[in-house]
Amino acid sequence: MSHFRSSALATATAASLCLVLAACSGSTGTGGDTAASPSTKGKATLEFWSWTEGVEAQVKVWNKEHPETQVKFVNAAGDTVYQKLRAAVNAGTAPCLSKMDGMNLANFAADGLLTDITKVAAPYKGKYTPAAWNAVSPGGTTFGIPMGSSPLFTAYRADLFQKYGIEAPKTWDDVIAAGKKAQKENKNVKIFNMAGEDPSTLVDLSWQAGAQWYKADGDRWVVDFTSPEALKAGDVVQQLVDDNLASSASYADPGVFKTWDLGKTIMMTTSTWQLPIYDTNFPKSKGKWQLADAPLFDTAQPRTSSSFDTTGVLKGCKYPDRAAEFAAWLSSSKESLTTLTDPASKSGLFPAVKDVSPYVDKIIPTEMFNGKSDSAEVITTAASRVGDQWQYGPNYAAMYSEMQKQWGKVMKGELKVKDMLASLQKWTVDDLNGKGINAVAGS
Amino acid sequence: METSVSTLTRPPTAATDSPVRRSSPRRAGGRGAWKGLLFALPFLVGFLATYVVPIGFAFNQSLQEKKSSGLGFGPTQIVYTGFANFGSVLTDAAFWSSMARTLCFGTVQIAVMLGISLFLALLLDGVAARAVRFFRAGLLVPYVVPTVVSSLMWLFLYSPTGSPLHDMLARVDLDFDFFGGLNTYLSLGNLLTWQGIGFNMILISASLQALPRELYEAARLDGAREWRIAWSVKIPNITGILVLTGMFSLIGRLQLFAEPLLLRQIAPESINTDFTPMMEIYDKAFKAGNYQYAAAESLVLAVVTGILAFVFYRITNRKMS
Numbered sequence: 001m002s003h004f005r006s007s008a009l010a011t012a013t014a015a016s017l018c019l020v021l022a023a024c025s026g027s028t029g030t031g032g033d034t035a036a037s038p039s040t041k042g043k044a045t046l047e048f049w050s051w052t053e054g055v056e057a058q059v060k061v062w063n064k065e066h067p068e069t070q071v072k073f074v075n076a077a078g079d080t081v082y083q084k085l086r087a088a089v090n091a092g093t094a095p096c097l098s099k100m101d102g103m104n105l106a107n108f109a110a111d112g113l114l115t116d117i118t119k120v121a122a123p124y125k126g127k128y129t130p131a132a133w134n135a136v137s138p139g140g141t142t143f144g145i146p147m148g149s150s151p152l153f154t155a156y157r158a159d160l161f162q163k164y165g166i167e168a169p170k171t172w173d174d175v176i177a178a179g180k181k182a183q184k185e186n187k188n189v190k191i192f193n194m195a196g197e198d199p200s201t202l203v204d205l206s207w208q209a210g211a212q213w214y215k216a217d218g219d220r221w222v223v224d225f226t227s228p229e230a231l232k233a234g235d236v237v238q239q240l241v242d243d244n245l246a247s248s249a250s251y252a253d254p255g256v257f258k259t260w261d262l263g264k265t266i267m268m269t270t271s272t273w274q275l276p277i278y279d280t281n282f283p284k285s286k287g288k289w290q291l292a293d294a295p296l297f298d299t300a301q302p303r304t305s306s307s308f309d310t311t312g313v314l315k316g317c318k319y320p321d322r323a324a325e326f327a328a329w330l331s332s333s334k335e336s337l338t339t340l341t342d343p344a345s346k347s348g349l350f351p352a353v354k355d356v357s358p359y360v361d362k363i364i365p366t367e368m369f370n371g372k373s374d375s376a377e378v379i380t381t382a383a384s385r386v387g388d389q390w391q392y393g394p395n396y397a398a399m400y401s402e403m404q405k406q407w408g409k410v411m412k413g414e415l416k417v418k419d420m421l422a423s424l425q426k427w428t429v430d431d432l433n434g435k436g437i438n439a440v441a442g443s
Numbered sequence: 444m445e446t447s448v449s450t451l452t453r454p455p456t457a458a459t460d461s462p463v464r465r466s467s468p469r470r471a472g473g474r475g476a477w478k479g480l481l482f483a484l485p486f487l488v489g490f491l492a493t494y495v496v497p498i499g500f501a502f503n504q505s506l507q508e509k510k511s512s513g514l515g516f517g518p519t520q521i522v523y524t525g526f527a528n529f530g531s532v533l534t535d536a537a538f539w540s541s542m543a544r545t546l547c548f549g550t551v552q553i554a555v556m557l558g559i560s561l562f563l564a565l566l567l568d569g570v571a572a573r574a575v576r577f578f579r580a581g582l583l584v585p586y587v588v589p590t591v592v593s594s595l596m597w598l599f600l601y602s603p604t605g606s607p608l609h610d611m612l613a614r615v616d617l618d619f620d621f622f623g624g625l626n627t628y629l630s631l632g633n634l635l636t637w638q639g640i641g642f643n644m645i646l647i648s649a650s651l652q653a654l655p656r657e658l659y660e661a662a663r664l665d666g667a668r669e670w671r672i673a674w675s676v677k678i679p680n681i682t683g684i685l686v687l688t689g690m691f692s693l694i695g696r697l698q699l700f701a702e703p704l705l706l707r708q709i710a711p712e713s714i715n716t717d718f719t720p721m722m723e724i725y726d727k728a729f730k731a732g733n734y735q736y737a738a739a740e741s742l743v744l745a746v747v748t749g750i751l752a753f754v755f756y757r758i759t760n761r762k763m764s
Contacts, residue, residue: 083729107732110511112518139514197711219513252708254598255605394515398731401716405537408712412623435508437515 039120044319045070046326047095048311049085051077052147054345055099058336062326069322071097089113089315096317097327102135102308103400105144106392114143115313120321121145124328130388132352135308138392139216144312145327146352150271151306151382152204155278157266158290158370164189164266168292172205172236175267175295179245182266190247190265192240197250199400199407200307202417204269205233207305207390209297213428214393215442221393221432224442225425232297234417241413248411257281269294271306272350272363272379276343279365286367291378294385303387308352334358356383394437399428498742505529505739528739537717538740542697542747545719549696552632557688559636560643565673567644568651579648582641590638594705597634602709622710631714634702643688650684651677686759690752697748700725720744 048059048071059073074095076084082104088094100108108114121142125133132146156168164185166178179191194201206213211230215222224230240246249259259265261282279286294304311327313320330336332353340347341359351359360376369375393399403424409415425441432439480487508524511517532538563582567575585593600606601621612618621630654677662672678685700721707714707722716730717723724744728737 106516109516110519111509111732112511116517139516141516143516195711197707216514221514248712249604250709250711252711253602253604254709255602258604394511398733401726401730404730405716408715412712432515435515436510436512438513 039321040319043068043070044322045072046097046317046319046323047072047074048326049074049076049081049095049098050311051075051081052099052309052340052347052349054340054347054349055330057345058330058339061335061339062329066326069319069326071326085314086111086113092316094314094316096319096323097311097313099147100144100310100312102310103392103396105136105310105312106138106394107397108312108314109138109141109143110394110396113315115315115317115320116141116143117313117320117324118142121324121328124324124332127328127332127354128352129354129383129386131306131386131390132308134388134391136310136312139394144310145324145331146308147311147327147331148273148309148349149306149352149383149386150273150308150350151379151386152208152269152271152294152304153378153382154292154294155268155270155289156292157260157263157285157288158372159288160189160263160266168290169267169295170293171299172295172297176236176239176243176245178267179240180243183245188264190245191267192246193249193259193265193268194237194240194246194411195250195252196248196408196411197252197404199403202233202237202403202407204305205236206230207387208294208303209233210301210303210387210389212389212391212442214391214396215389216391220438220440222442223393223425223428223432223439225421225428226443229297230421231418234421237410238417241411241417261285271382273348275363275365275368276348278368282368287370289368290370290373291375292373293378293381302385304382304385305390306382306386309349350379350383356380393428393432395428395431395435398431399424402427501738501741504735505742507735509733509735528736529743531736532739532743535740538720538723538743541717541720541723542744545696545699546751548628548632549693549699552628552635553689553692553696555632556636556639556692557643557685560640560688561647561678561685563640563644564647564651565677567648568677569669575648579641579645582644584641585637586639586642588638590701591705593638594634594702597630597637598705598709601630601706604709622706622713624713627710627713631703631706634706635696635699639692643692646688647681647684650681654680682759686756689759690755693755694748694752697744697751 046069050056050073056073056075059071063070076098078084082100085094085098085100085108094113105114118137118141121136121144124145125142128146129149132149133142136142136144136146154168160182161167161178164182166181167174169175169178175191182189182191206229209229209232211224211227211233213223213225213230215224247259247265249256249265260268261284263285278289282289293302296302296304311331313323313327317323330340331351337349337351337353337359339345340349341351341362343362350356350363357380360379364375364379403420406415406420406423410417410420429439429441505528506523506525507521508527510520510522512520563578567578588596600608603609603620603622606621609618620626658676658680659672662676667675698721699719703714703718704722704725707716707718716726720740721744724737724740727733727740
């Protein structure tokens with residue numbers, strides 16, 4: 001169940017989904033030492049939009065300790081927050097800081113709505129994982145500070161795996177073999193789920209395979225949807241479709257959790273922020289799940305994917321240095337992280353800092369798992385394995401919407417993944433060039 | 444549900460039928476004209492602010508494109524590119540196929556919906572006044588329920604994972620897929636018909652009530668039975684309202700948006716992001732972030748809708764006379 005995140009769900013009129021989405025938020029960091037002394041002088045007040053539970057309390061803590069830099073918290077929860085934020089920037093009333101996911105940070109940056117904070121943010125770079133820093137630095141320019149990460153790993157129905165005589169798959173080839181075996185035992189059972197509206201499965205697989213759809217090379221983009229790595233990822237999706245090994249429950253379907261809870265689909269890739277949701281949504285299969293490392297493409301080069309939550313610094317912010325300082329404190333200081341990663345804060349946050357070990361134990365729900373595997377170790381491993389090659393290009397949102405259109409056809413078997421990738425390759429290069437951006441096809 | 448109320452208040456042809464011309468001060472001449480203008484002012488202000496200005500703004504936007512440079516992260520520039528966006532829209536296969544899909548689907552669905560509405564209205568016309576009031580109110584309920592609510596209600600019924608219908612079918616070892624191929628259109632059509640029957644029935648029914656009862660008496664004297672009266676007397680006398688409801692429904696279908704967008708949540712493979720022209724425009728503007736292109740698409744859709752409404756009205760009017 002890759003990710004509910006992202007614009008894929010902008011249609012979430014269903015109130016239940018809003019709740020789910022609200023859990024998809026977070027902030028993280030390390031730090032504590034204020035290495036960079038702010039270069040702006042005097043008293044300043046920064047506005048900060050967020051919709052992560054528990055962050056408001058942290059803002060109060062910060063304000064008490066930093067009389068010079070006061071942060072005004074605005075709860076911006078809602079389906080249209082990114083639209084509101086865009087309007088605010090255009091009207092000159094934007095906050096200094098706002099929570100945004102990695103994809104939107106790239107979109108905002110591409111539309112010139114963010115402030116370049118490469119210099120003032122440099123002192124905080126070392127606290128975060130390289131992959132997290134990539135997420136706030138599209139094209140090599142830093143526009144924000146990482147907040148949280150959602151590294152992918154696997155959850156599977158240990159009881160059913162045993163029943164069907166299969167083991168937790170180590171590679172994607174194993175997934176396909178296990179899927180076939182399980183289907184031989186019970187023709188109604190699927191090993192995986194791929195939703196028709198959500199091509200993030202392909203994004204994750206490509207990331208894990210080491211593909212780079214977008215790669216900044218000097219002052220141009222090398223666009224490569226058809227590299228051997230990208231095709232390898234596409235091939236896994238194709239096999240799952242061709243052999244009918246995956247269910248097709250839409251993540252927006254109100255009954256989606258039943259797919260796994262009733263044992264129709266017996267494995268999923270998942271992430272930290274989703275764990276707390278399962279305790280309430282898996283009433284029948286509670287205690288029958290087990291965690292494992294995400295399936296790999298190359299066991300010699302283990303790599304997983306993630307999606308990052310960030311704090312972007314918006315255009316017009318007068319104190320970018322202090323904005324960066326606050327954002328880094330919020331997502332990397334032990335003081336802030338200890339509180340935010342506590343389930344009591346309901347933030348659902350998993351830190352994007354290099355050392356996550358102090359925070360892992362607390363976020364693991366107790367009722368969902370059978371206790372036979374070391375969940376903490378799986379999560380720590382996943383966090384350390386996030387591939388740091390992945391980049392969001394300046395037209396990522398438009399490309400994603402184009403991919404979404406074709407993805408439904410792939411799921412229906414009307415289009416081959418290979419052909420979709422080839423057409424995306426051409427579409428992306430043409431679109432970038434049309435916008436006046438240098439881009440070439442990589443293969 | 445866009446069927447009626449929203450379109451009643453804004454037929455796209457209104458823009459060409461400029462009220463400014465009518466109240467032109469020069470024609471009326473003198474002081475009286477100014478007074479007239481003063482009376483028209485509240486309307487004019489509203490019309491300018493909510494119609495002319497937004498359309499002008501959209502038109503202006505549709506002539507622009509957003510350009511970046513270098514790696515594409517940083518300041519952007521808005522440049523005028525003439526009718527380049529319109530050129531792309533005119534050759535955009537996805538846009539036109541969504542238009543064709545919506546029209547074909549709409550034609551069938553509207554015919555079915557109005558057929559049922561007409562049938563019910565005729566039935567009501569034949570029964571006692573007390574029963575009429577009850578049925579009228581009852582059949583109007585689906586129309587009164589907000590679109591989002593009724594769409595969600597059907598969404599739960601259609602849901603492949605959560606629907607009680609699937610549970611019931613599974614008990615007798617059956618299964619039925621509400622989406623895919625023709626089923627997608629049947630499911631969506633059922634929802635739209637359910638929403639629209641009551642409202643259209645009320646309009647037709649009101650029109651029937653207005654017919655002089657003497658006509659029926661005359662027909663009865665000539666030996667006509669009830670069904671013959673309905674077919675030869677009632678229906679020919681209410682073609683006006685049938686044309687009107689047909690046109691409003693057609694305009695509503697071309698603007699179809701909320702219902703398929705919501706159903707997409709459970710049937711993303713069958714209802715793509717470019718299923719209807721409005722969904723395509725929404726996707727371009729708010730997902731892909733290309734407001735300029737979306738503005739051009741909106742204007743083209745408005746023009747097509749206007750032309751179709753005009754043609755439909757002309758053809759049916761000619762037939763009537």
